[in-house]
């Protein structure tokens with residue numbers, strides 16, 4: 001592993017003589033909800049990381065290798081660590097035992113040690129045994145790509161929903177890795193722990209605790225899902241826009257500009273993990289817009305799965321607004337990643353618009369030709385702009401409202417006084433243009449979402465529309 005705030009030696013030294021200590025051990029790895037708040041790796045002393053990108057790059061792919069390394073360096077920074085150095089390691093095929101190969105790993109460790117590192121970050125998904133073997137060969141704590149992303153998520157999760165979702169992903173990640181942490185614990189366990197079944201080792205006990213906690217968290221998620229579903233159903237009559245895109249593309253900045261919200265938009269991957277929804281229309285919400293968690297290449301499947309509740313917002317949108325950071329040299333890859341993830345989320349067929357953002361960061365000569373953007377937008381409406389350009393943002397706002405606003409219908413209807421539900425629906429969902437009380441009932445001129453107007457009309461008699 002590492003949820004890197006503790007070195008492996010410290011884990012081994014953790015007192016194991018009683019169950020309370022084990023609780024503490026779990027608490028240190030898990031974002032326990034409650035008084036203490038989530039564990040925040042990296043908030044203590046920062047680690048000094050040596051970052052290694054691994055791949056089978058050809059010369060022409062050099063740019064991509066360097067970009068991937070830069071991305072990982074930004075992620076390690078976002079988890080609160082100092083980077084003392086980095087390197088690209090070329091490997092055609094991963095070594096099954098140590099991923100890097102023990103000779104290469106030892107050489108990397110030497111360079112890392114000379115630079116004053118106390119942790120290795122490897123841009124790969126390592127199996128639990130590969131991590132363990134690498135730690136043995138190098139003498140360093142090893143943090144793989146998934147652990148880094150989980151650490152960043154853990155630091156940035158603010159709402160209860162986001163915290164629970166990250167904790168599930170984190171515990172699932174840790175579950176198969178506790179053997180590695182607990183090897184020494186297991187040796188000690190036999191004689192020291194009393195309140196356990198016969199023969200149960202420390203790591204088995206820890207696994208049982210994690211399973212219990214996971215079951216509890218999944219129950220909480222199921223409850224939150226139901227509440228979220230109800231909330232979304234409550235907004236069923238609204239047009240809904242979801243902002244999506246690669247992390248750091250400028251989604252939150254655009255959301256702020258579109259809605260005059262003041263959400264946190266820092267130059268940092270995964271700044272947003274919590275879906276925030278605002279009204280896009282001036283007087284109350286017939287069109288609402290949601291800012292969502294950013295995408296990244298090779299997003300761990302576990303996080304995608306555990307963020308299901310948050311990501312449901314995207315699937316149920318009327319219009320998906322894809323935001324792209326044009327100033328990133330790899331913006332086209334970011335766009336491919338976004339398209340692939342939208343497909344995976346079941347949102348590939350939704351109505352879509354594109355905002356090519358951060359245009360102000362490019363000199364005119366550096367800007368992609370309109371035909372290139374046209375092709376990338378695949379025939380959908382698109383804008384190239386800066387989120388700081390108020391006029392450009394205003395035209396995006398108008399277009400989004402237009403595209404997402406539910407289809408409206410106007411009608412003149414006579415409703416019998418007994419049709420109380422339909423009369424309530426008039427006031428709840430429609431704009432009442434005129435009304436007249438006559439002997440046979442209430443005659444109303446209404447303008448509202450087509451499905452509401454249809455239900456009202458069915459309860460009375462249409463005079464017009």
Ligand SMILES: Nc1nc2c(ncn2[C@@H]2O[C@H](COP(=O)(O)OP(=O)(O)OP(=O)(O)O)[C@@H](O)[C@H]2O)c(=O)[nH]1
Pocket residue numbers: 245246247248249250251252253254264265266267268269270271272273293294295357358359360361385386387388
């Ligand atoms: N120059 C310039 N900077 C921008 C623009 N839009 C966003 N930024 C900056 O880009 C950085 C990331 O912006 P965010 O709005 O947080 O990006 P995001 O897509 O919400 O990122 P995550 O929540 O991390 O996925 C911030 O430092 C913004 O100030 C723009 O149009 N021009």
Ligand SMILES: [Mg+2]
Pocket residue numbers: 251252253264265271272291
């Ligand atoms: Mg954001």
